[in-house]
Amino acid sequence: MSDHVETDDAGLSRVVQSSFDSSPNPAFRRMTKKPEIEATYDPDRIFIGWSLGGKTLFEQLVDRYKTRLKRQGITDYRSLRNDAILYALEEFPDHLGNEKWVEPVFMDRASADVLLMGGQRGSGKSFNIRAMSNRSAEAGVTNILLDPKHEYYTNPMYRGIQSDLAYLRDGESPTPIQTVVLMPYFVYKARQDKGLPQSGYDYVNVFQFSFDDLTADEIHFIxxxxxxxxxxxxxxxxxxxxxxxxxxxxxSWDDVFAIAWELDEEGAFNWDNGQRVRQLKNTVRTTYQNYEFLGKNRPIERREPGEDGITYRNLAECLQKYNTVVLSLQDGDALPSSLKMKELYVAILIKKVRNLRQRNVVPGPISWRFDEAHKIVPQQYTVREYPSKKQARQMIKEDRSLGFRIDLATQTPNDLDMDNFLDQLRHVFIPQNMSDTSRTSGEPSPRKIMLSLGRVYESADRQRGKWDAIFDAMAEVFEYSWLYIDKKRDYWTVLRPASPLANHLQE
Structure with missing residues (x-):
């Protein structure tokens, strides 16, 4: 691969490899040779895609231009570095995807305790989380995915196969992953009561928790x-x-009402003579009882056409049969705002799975993947902490020894809890279309927040618009690319994500 020298209007010579100019339009440039890579389905490493060029490439370009500028007599450190960055950014897009820089990228599973994937709607957050989930499943890792919208994981990805096989590239082939979809009975009943069609909901397993699954704090929360x-x-x-x-x-609720009658008789209520108790009973009847939020631990009931009866009796049997489980929570938003059913069910599920893991009923590592994470672990300014957030925090603080890890996907990283979640991040993924404007004046943009989490947002770089230029280069050269940051290694790269459907075995 030969180099030639070009001199720009400022008199600065730059080395350009001849293969970079083989296509007249960079937007149509593609890898000249795909890497030879087989799927690595093992518990220790997670294949996430291909590096197209990143920190090492950029620093080499900066160092090369600093050397050239020194030869031209520039000695002031600040001017030298800033000018070198400008020239490096101009050249950086020409190298993205070049054969020299394309290499597979893996995450070390032991270090992937907390991962954040930000991005606007349609950027591919769910798609890429499912990709990691599939490869983890092939390695024997149990994956539990929280799907607030009942859109991505359930309908087009039943058993891990997308109907249109999108994003598959040459040499890739479909990889079916057995997936079971669980829907809380209150969600299923809400859909029934509203007369919503069941299209796309055929492959759903309805289940229900009971009062026995609640702690004192959770009853207090309700x-x-x-x-x-x-x-x-x-x-x-x-x-x-x-x-x-x-x-x-x-x-049961009857036990709660009995305690309320005792308090009423003791004069503990401001609104006594049975009035408060009757109001309480009416409120509960029209909310939690009407939606049958809690019951008698209804068995997991199969709703798949042609399969009558119960496939498995409890959560343990389900997790022993499948290692990819989706909790579908759609239509929970249609419930009264005072009802925190989703937050309670997620908390109960985490507790149950923790207990099963502690007793080794479910062996091996467990990956929790929260789509729309800001709804499950939000930044809160109230004493009524979500039970789901409390349990997720315990996973991060105490359950890593059990092999628990959490992936968070959100459009609004600003809304996530900084102290308990964002500060714990090791891996950060930012799509090229991540918003660089804040929703309100004075609030950092989502992109800036995520770059700061990765500690790659240096003051000198910010002044020169380094990251604006890199994201522009990503959008110019490759249609679907992400900026991947490994905080601990102080590493970043432009990533071409792997398909969730692929074996990644080159033919």
Whole structure:
């Protein structure tokens, strides 16, 4: 591969490899040779795609121009570095995807405790999380995916195959992954009550938790979210006290109502003579009871056409049969805002899976993948912390020894909890179309937040618009590319993500 020298208007010579100019339009340039790579389905490494050029390439370009500028008599350090960055950024797009820089990229699973994939709608967040999920599943890792919209994981990706086989490239072939979709009964009933069609929901397994699955804190959370009145706080505190300190069993709403009648008789409520209890019963009946939020631990019931009866009796049997499980939560947003059913079900699910893992009923590592993560682990300014957030925080703080890890996908990284989640990140993925404008004045843009998380947003680079130029280069040269950052290694690269459907075996 030979080099030739060009001299620009400023008199600075730049070395250009002749193969870079083989296509007259960079937008149509593609890898001249694909890397020889076989799928690496093992518990230790996760194949995520191909590096097209990144930090090493950029620093080599900067160093080369600094040397040339020194020869031209420029000695001021700041001017030398800033000018070298400008020239390097101009040349950087010409090298992206060149054979010299294309290489497979892997994540070390042991280090991938918390991963963030940001991006606007349609950028491919869910697609790429599913890609990692598929390869983890092939390695024997249990994958649990939270799907708030019941869109991506359930409909087009049943058993891991997309109907249109999108993004498959030459030499790639479909990889079916057995997937089971679980839907809480309250979501299923909400759809029924609204008369919504069941198209695309055929492959759903309906299940239900019970009061036995709730902790004292979670019962307290339910009651205080029903109403802001002091009487509900009094009731919540009494129920929580009995469950925690007196080993009192609360097995149904009737037990809660019985405690409420006791408090009413003692004059503990501002609104007494049975009025508050009757209001409580009516509120519960029209909300949680109407949607059958909690029941008698309904078995997981198969809804697939042509398959009658129960496929497996409980969560343990389900996780032993499948290692890719999707929790579908669509239509939860249609419920009254005071009901935090999704947050409670996610919390209960985490607790149940933790217990199964501790008893080695479900062996091996477990990857939790939260789509629309800002709805599950939000930045909160209230004492009523979501139970799901509390359990997810425990996973990060205490459950890594169990092999738990979390992937977070969101359009709004600004809305995630900084102290407990963002500060724990090791791997960051930013698509080329990630917004560089804030939603409100004075708030950092999503792109800037994610770059700062990766500690790659240096002051000198910011002044020169380094990252604007790199994202422009990504958009110019490759249609689907991401900036991948490994915080611990201080590494970044432009990434061509791997397809979730591929074996990645070159023929």
């Amino acid at each position: 009651l205080t979210n029903l109403d802001d009145h002091r009487d509900y706080q009094v009731l919540a505190s009494e129920v929580s006290y009995r469950v925690k300190d007196r080993n009192y069993r609360v097995e």
